Every structure is written in structure tokens, then in C-alpha cells.
Amino acid sequence: MNDTLDLAILRTLVAAEHLGGFSRAADRVGRTQSAVSLQLRRLEAQLGRKLFVKSGRGLVPTEAGEVLLAYAQRLLALNDEALAAVRGQGLSGRVRLGVPQDIADTVLPNALARFARAHPDVVLEGRVERQETLNRMLRDGSLDLILLFAEPQSPTGQDLGLVDLAWIGAPGWGPPPGQPLPLALLDAPCLFRKAGLATLDAAGQAWRLVFGSPSLGGLSPSIRAGLAITVRVARFCPPDLAPLPEGILPPLPRVSLRLAFAEAAPPPAVEKLGESLRQAVAEFLSARL
DNA sequence: AAAGCCATACGTATGAATTG
């Protein structure tokens, strides 16, 4: 009877849990679906416990599955850290990352924690700026990589996934009857502003700008107070605000989360941070609500 | 070292169940 857990199998377990299925997990870990099925069956046999039960045509983790999953994540993190510590001395240098505020608040902590643990010798410099500034800094060489939002067909960078935009307001907010829609938006040029106004104009909905600011922080008070609503990524909605129920206002388009490098062949440390970001985004997008 | 043997894991192909 084998009493050592196989980390490769734990990796597929974590993937299966995060992505909610064997097929997608197989994709992630670079195996076929059948191999994943067998791996997890072997794992169940080794532990003498069922880890997943059927639910519809998918699988959901059992209690034992949840318990193991928590350990699996810690074991894998320690594994990656050990690898980097022993053979990772090659990874040093400096990486300059730029993101907009929304991303700094949400996906970034996870990615940075992971990266810093695995590559303690890399000096990380982060900048939170507006998107247009990020783009400019990337072009003029003062940033190595940026993670930001763009239109889905945008030519710059690589697409990491599409996210829904939503009208965001104070909880319970409703449009004032017979008046133009009060908006709080970032100063142009702003992707969300452009998308929101274009959507309203296309629907023939009147609006007026009641609050403008060059930074997200400047908008919050008017939104919290119920004076106005704004446009943000639905999943990035701050806890004290809420997406408006669908049907009240015309639906907004989706935008693409994109990762762009300054150089076509980035140095290893930059490449690696990009990898951490990709993973954090994938986890964030597939996390169950 | 090389050869032989065995267990194990993998991929392909296919089946069965479920869902919209």
C-alpha cells in the first residue's frame, strides 16, 4: 500500500476542482481526459475514499475531496517553492509590471504572492496607472509587461479570457424616473466609459455625467451615495456595491483581459511573471461564485 | 552493461449517461 501522494495527480485534482470538470482539467495539465479519469481513480483507491461524486453530467468533490484539495494546494505550493529555491537561482533581475486599479485590487494579490514565493531574488516593481498610461509606458520601455482590459479584437497582447461588463451602483439603486441616467465615469479615454456611453446611445437612453474623475477612487463616493452608477467588470464589483439586475439597462459588451510584453522574447523573469498572471487570471475567471 | 520481464501509465477509440 503506497503512502506517498503523487504530486502530479494532486495537480490534476486541483485543476479539476478549479475548472469544474475532468476534460478541462486534462487540457490544463496536458493529458487526455481518460488519463485524468484513471489518475483520480487511482488516487481514490490509494486513499480508500471517494473524492468526487456524480452531479448531473459533471462531478463535484466529496467532503474527503475538499479536505484533500486544501492540502493539495499547500503541497503544490511548497513543491514549486522548493524547485525554485534549489534550481531557481537563475531567476533574478527586475520585472516592471503595470496594471489598472481594478486588476490590482483583484487578480494581482494572488499572482504576486505566488510569484514572490517562488522567485525571491527577482525584484518586482509594480505600477498602478490608467490604461492609456500603461500602454504608453510599455511602448517607451518603462514597463516590461502589462495586464489590462481591451476590446476583444484588439491587436495588442494576448487574450486571457473575456469578462462581462456590468452597470454597478449602490445596492438597491434604481433609475430616477423621467430623468437622464446619472453616470459617474472615468475621464476619457477610458474603455469602460466608451463602452457604456456607446451602449446607451445605441439604445436611445438619455444620460448625463454627474461625476468625473481621473481615478477610480474619485468615483466611489458618488456611487456609494446612490447619486450615480458606473461601468465596471462584473466580477470585480466591490463588496459594498452591486451589479444592477439585468433588464433595467441595455446589456454591455464583453471585454478582453490581455497580457502584453514590451519585448517579443522577454527575459525569463518577465516570462515567468506572465505565467503567474495567466494562472491567476484563469483561476479568477473560473472560480465559482 | 545488456537483455528480459513486469507493472504501470498513456492515448485512441468507443460507449453510456445526461442535458438543452
Place this chain on the structure above:
DNA sequence: CAATTCATACGTATGGCTTT
């Protein structure tokens, strides 16, 4: 009914271990 998703069968490749 078509698409999706997990399960199973079978042939093959790989790696470890023993024997030569």
C-alpha cells in the same frame, strides 16, 4: 436529437528491477 462529459477496453510505450 446533438453535444457534452465521464468511463472503459485495448494496444503500446516507458521505466524499474532482476538476471545474465
